[in-house]
Amino acid sequence: MLRILKLGLSQYAIIAATLLVVLPVIFWFIFGDWVHSLYVDQVVAPRLQQEYGFEVGLVHLGPDEAGDRAWMAVTKVTTGSVLEHAGIRRGDTGCLGVDTGGIGDLYAALEQLEHQTEVEVSLNNTAEGSQACRTVTLRAAGRGTRVEDVPR
Numbered sequence: 744m745l746r747i748l749k750l751g752l753s754q755y756a757i758i759a760a761t762l763l764v765v766l767p768v769i770f771w772f773i774f775g776d777w778v779h780s781l782y783v784d785q786v787v788a789p790r791l792q793q794e795y796g797f798e799v800g801l802v803h804l805g806p807d808e809a810g811d812r813a814w815m816a817v818t819k820v821t822t823g824s825v826l827e828h829a830g831i832r833r834g835d836t837g838c839l840g841v842d843t844g845g846i847g848d849l850y851a852a853l854e855q856l857e858h859q860t861e862v863e864v865s866l867n868n869t870a871e872g873s874q875a876c877r878t879v880t881l882r883a884a885g886r887g888t889r890v891e892d893v894p895r
Contacts, residue, residue: 783850791853796821799846802834802869814869815846825856829879834868838876856881 750758771778792798798819803812816836820827837848852864860883865876 783847787854788850791850795826795853796824797826797831802836816869817846817849825881825883829881831866831879832868834871835866836869838865838867852881856883 788799797817799815800818801813802816802818814836816834817826817831818833820831820833831849835849837845848864849866852862855862862881863878864881865878867876
């Protein structure tokens, strides 16, 4: 025979806390990176690409001992855009290393540019096969740009 359990107020509070706090935290730890990547890919990247006049895609570096290599990088820069004035060109991506995020570095810099007048980002050009990083200073439209070569 089925027996109905009677719960007290404190037990209901524990159940409510579990459903409203603990489960979402566990969900975020498991799926947080995926949700953030999806948000950047579907919302942030298209907006920044349209606003700043550039496109991103796979740039193939050609075959090597590990097979055909390709990186996500800038594939097109609109003439007269802020990025063109900064010297960003096809094949540019964030400097690939331990503390960098590839093309995500450019997206992060452009998001900062919405709140600042000037932002620096380190890039290298994968299409040219360059391993040297250069620092590009992005300035809001009409404020000029500067590009410095920085060996790494």
